[in-house]
Amino acid sequence: MTMYSFEIPTTATISFSEFCHDQSDRQDYVSRLPEVTQARANIRATLKEMKATENGGKDYLTLVKLLEEYLPQIQGVMDCVTHDKIGFKSEPIFSWKSTLSSNILKSSRISLPGLHADYAFTLLIYGYALSNLAWSMVEGLGAYEQDRAISDELRKHKDKELNVAVDHLCKASGIFAYIADTVLPAWDVNRTDGPPGFNRPPELIREVNTALSKMVLADAQTLAIRRLQSKSAYESNIAPGPPLPLSHPSPSLLAKLHLECASLYASSRSLIKSVGASKSGDNTAIVSDLRKHLADETALHNALAHKWLGVFAGEKGGSEKGGEAVAFLIWAKKELEELKDSGKIALGKGEKEKHDRRKAKLSDEITSTSLFLKQYKQMNDSVHFQPVPPQSELQRVIPAGTLARKTTPYTPPQPCFGPNSIEYLRRKTEELKAKDDTKDGAGPQGPPPKESPHVGKYSGAGAYF
Incomplete structure (x- = not known):
């Protein structure tokens, strides 16, 4: 399970x-x-600095803060243009590098017309930064739930950090969805044809952003599963295999969570493939490591779902489910071994250390699956005597997936200035109030009337004829 x-x-x-x-x-x-x-x-300078920095030293948190400072300002410019408060001397052209296209040289920049294009790319980087920030947090945590010497207090502290990483990913998912559903359609309405030879990069295609939204949500779900198992993982590390510890979450729930992960990754992969993953000479062709990652994670989560369906049948299904438990675990073990032997787990950026950790994780899953399979097979062969159904029959009893966390919808911040800013609305409210006061005859009060001279109390006093 990788991000x-x-x-x-x-x-x-x-x-x-x-x-x-x-x-x-x-x-x-x-x-x-x-x-x-x-x-x-400021954002550009940070991006250049990050490009020259190794992965472990990239400061994604600073980048997130700078983006959060810039977004209300670019929104202010866009609002002013919409309300004719700011005009263009010439069509704005922004230059960005594409990192998702497999057919655009990494050293080449693409000229993108219009404010909406820069806004979309800025939001895209915001989503990237949040996702990578979550990734760096998870890397820093290590396999803490496997540490037999960890204190309960420290484990809970690391669980909270894992929750923060999940929150970042859910927010990133919402940002990618907002780009796809709101920003890019607005760009299509407002943009010109662009410079000669302009080809839209994959970053500015709706299907790609929808795919990224699904992918990082699946990453969030993966971390949520890990968080759910953190306490039981520690106890299972001491006494692996059946029976499950009391703190262990329901195997049925785990299976459904993994099935939803597989569904999200598969859906993301289908969207990526639909925009030219197999084409050559097209800017929309997506880099192979992203496509490979989606394929690998789909296969892995399907295998883990089958594992937990087998454990559920073995632990909770009674004697009549003995054969089903064995069948699911045989299936899961086969899938995990194929993943390990065929090298389907993605190498990412070629970092051997990360690849070795993935292989170790797969080996652990194979060992765990084998322990359950051995126990349940012995029980079925000696006690239950149930037939082991073929894989085709198992397909019919696989449940639907369950979502642990939802996408956090992205709400744009209030613009710093312009017709939709707080300051502008306050000033307009004051101006309208001043006009209403003038219309109603209200205004500065004149000097108070002079006091009349003393008037007597006799009849006709003060009346002069």
Whole structure:
């Protein structure tokens, strides 16, 4: 069970003052444009620094913070353009490198027309950064649940960190979905034809972003399964195999969670393939390591689902499920061994250490599956005497998957300035209130009337004829 580590794109410098001009009556946004330029320049500098840094030293948290500072500003510019507060001297062209296309040279940048394209790429990097931040957190945790000397307090602390990583992935899933469902359709409406020879990169294709949303949600589900098993994994490490410890989650639930992971990865893979994974000479062709990762994780989670369906039948199914337990575990063991022997588990970026850890994880799963299989086979051969059904019959009893965590919908932050900003709305409210006061005859109060001279109390006092 591995997470995909995204390669972060880089971008070229750009000055918003060069192609934007303030059309507001009071020239409210002249000073804002250099601020937007600086915020974007900060991101560019960090991206360049990260490109020259080894994986373990990349500061994804800083990148996330810089992106969260820039997004309200680019949204402010977009709102101002929509409401004719800011106009264009020329069509803005933003330059980005594609890291998902297998047919675009890594050293080449793509010129992308329109603010929405830059907004989409910025959000894309936001999703990448959150996903990679989660990945780096998980790497830092290590296999803590397998540590026999770990204290209960420390294990709970690491469980909380794992939960934070899950939250990051769910948020990233929502960002990718927002790009696919909102940003890219808006770009299609607002963009021009683009520069000559423009081909849309995979990063700006709706199906690709939907696929990424599903993939990182599956990654989140994978971590949620790990979190669910953390306590029982420690106890099972001391006494592996059946019977399950009391702290162990339901094998049926684990099977359904793994089935949902497999479904999400498979759906993501299908979407990726639909946009040109097998084409050559097309910018939309997706890098092979991403496609391989999706295929590997689909196969792995299916195998683990079959394992836990077998354990559920063996632990909870009674004598009539003895043959089914053996059949599922034989199937799972076969799939796991094929994964290990055929090298289907992705090498990622060629990091041997990570590959070795994956192989070790597979070996552990094979050992665990073999222990359950040996025990349940002995019971079935000596006590239950149930026939072992063929794989075709097992297909009919596989349940639907269950989702542990949902995508966190992305809500854009309030723009820093422009017609939808808090400051703009406050000022407009005050102006309307002032107009209403004037219309109603209200205004500055004049000096109080002078006090009348003393008037007597006799009849007709103060009346002069």
